[in-house]
Amino acid sequence: MSNEIGAATALPTVNAYVYPRGGLDVLSRDEVARLKDASTGGMHDLLRRCALAVLTSGSASDDPRAAQELYPDFDIQVLQQDRGIRIELVSAPAMAFVDGQIIRGVAELLFAVVRDLAYTAIELGPEYATDLESSAGITNAVFGLLRNARLLQPGDPNMVVCWGGHSINRVEYDYTKLVGYELGLRGMDICTGCGPGAMKGPMKGANVAHAKQRQYPARYIGITEPGIIAAESPNPIVNQLVIMPDIEKRLESFVRLGHGIIVFPGGVGTAEEILYLLGLLLQEENRDIPFPFILTGPTASAPYFEQIDQFIRLTLGDEAASRYEIIVADPEQVARRMSAGIRKVKEYRVGHKDSFYFNWSLSIPLDLQQPFVPTHEAMAALDLHHGRPPHELAADLRRAFSGIVAGNVKEDGLRRVEEFGPFRINGDRDIMQSLDALLRAFVEQRRMKIAGEYKPCYEVVA
Numbered sequence: 001m002s003n004e005i006g007a008a009t010a011l012p013t014v015n016a017y018v019y020p021r022g023g024l025d026v027l028s029r030d031e032v033a034r035l036k037d038a039s040t041g042g043m044h045d046l047l048r049r050c051a052l053a054v055l056t057s058g059s060a061s062d063d064p065r066a067a068q069e070l071y072p073d074f075d076i077q078v079l080q081q082d083r084g085i086r087i088e089l090v091s092a093p094a095m096a097f098v099d100g101q102i103i104r105g106v107a108e109l110l111f112a113v114v115r116d117l118a119y120t121a122i123e124l125g126p127e128y129a130t131d132l133e134s135s136a137g138i139t140n141a142v143f144g145l146l147r148n149a150r151l152l153q154p155g156d157p158n159m160v161v162c163w164g165g166h167s168i169n170r171v172e173y174d175y176t177k178l179v180g181y182e183l184g185l186r187g188m189d190i191c192t193g194c195g196p197g198a199m200k201g202p203m204k205g206a207n208v209a210h211a212k213q214r215q216y217p218a219r220y221i222g223i224t225e226p227g228i229i230a231a232e233s234p235n236p237i238v239n240q241l242v243i244m245p246d247i248e249k250r251l252e253s254f255v256r257l258g259h260g261i262i263v264f265p266g267g268v269g270t271a272e273e274i275l276y277l278l279g280l281l282l283q284e285e286n287r288d289i290p291f292p293f294i295l296t297g298p299t300a301s302a303p304y305f306e307q308i309d310q311f312i313r314l315t316l317g318d319e320a321a322s323r324y325e326i327i328v329a330d331p332e333q334v335a336r337r338m339s340a341g342i343r344k345v346k347e348y349r350v351g352h353k354d355s356f357y358f359n360w361s362l363s364i365p366l367d368l369q370q371p372f373v374p375t376h377e378a379m380a381a382l383d384l385h386h387g388r389p390p391h392e393l394a395a396d397l398r399r400a401f402s403g404i405v406a407g408n409v410k411e412d413g414l415r416r417v418e419e420f421g422p423f424r425i426n427g428d429r430d431i432m433q434s435l436d437a438l439l440r441a442f443v444e445q446r447r448m449k450i451a452g453e454y455k456p457c458y459e460v461v462a
Helices: 029-036 044-055 066-070 104-123 126-133 135-148 170-185 201-212 247-257 268-281 299-316 331-351 376-380 390-409 411-420 429-444
Strands: 003-005 013-018 075-081 084-093 159-163 189-192 220-224 240-243 260-263 293-297 325-328 423-426 458-461
Touching: 029 075, 029 104, 044 066, 044 075, 044 084, 044 104, 084 104, 104 135, 104 240, 126 135, 135 247, 159 170, 159 247, 159 268, 170 189, 170 201, 170 293, 170 299, 170 331, 189 201, 201 220, 220 247, 247 268, 260 268, 260 331, 268 293, 268 299, 268 390, 268 429, 293 299, 293 331, 299 325, 299 390, 299 429, 325 331, 376 390, 376 423, 390 411, 390 423, 390 458, 423 429, 429 458
Parallel strands: 159 189, 159 260, 189 220, 220 240, 260 293, 293 325, 423 458
Antiparallel strands: 003 013, 013 084, 075 084
């Protein structure tokens, strides 16, 4: 690698050449061409945005435009050479370098970006669109992406997925570390959405526990997607990163890869994840599949979970609430319950001859796998009324929260709201009243944004 201090921009920058080490040794000419192509159908702009996100790993901002404004001259080029590939960085954030050398962990995340976008450009390109028209085809695509990222590793089940908000208070963050510590002491690895807050805390706690237990190598997996990564840069503890093409494949990756899920306090993104999993577990085909599902937080967060629980019982019924348990202020109990639940997962998969590294048994219907584009028309058309099968209502509620996430932190969503005003969400009066109360609570508890005043991107209409 060679480098020099770049021209002065908003912040110090570095020009550098980076050579991949392991995991990304060669690319085809077609892959390199697509990554370099800035024209229609090319992926250069997407590569630039995702690369900038990992080069600012650890950033406290959740504004997807902030990094681009701070580093307007940043660029990345993937160059093909006889001996492999070379990545050229122009006006890259100096925070990614130490004494002229790129930080090794940051380099690994950068290579993951190039690897996943190259794979998506070829294996999930337009010529393979028909493969993504069936549920099995989409699941195979998810499997292929995870395998290409080398995340599917044989071994006893021990992967705990942790969901929760990027904007949480210090007490809640410290609690996520305590839970992660207890999980790590029991040999559990951690998978999160890879960002800050409740996505970082469990990894940090588990990291200390793994060191105490001499558990090497420990896995801290981050799963993200292009619309999210710019607003939630990977935290520094992530040592395996994968970028899925869209939120639906990201959510499927969590439930296929994980053996149990823990939910910490969060905002609309966390609510979206809860409703997605409930929508799956309420499917008739999935009712007998063990999947430990725990909601937990410190004592001060008890009202948060009470409100989430009330919303779920009102909209989806008591059966949906029976699929999770709420544990308040007891990290050891959370870890014990998760450990016991994963033992049942192991017994089930052994009995049904299912793999430990990918949950093939879980049935995910096609309508939950197909990408939901939150336009104003699509948000207004959501069917949020009583009388529907619970798993179908859960799917549309999930889409409502997904649209709000887009309006909060995704560039396309931000642009739509700026141009056409807030998304309008309508449905039965009691559902809308409960939804409005829940969203207002998220705003009051500052769960929508890390910093600054929050301007709602939605309007709830009864």
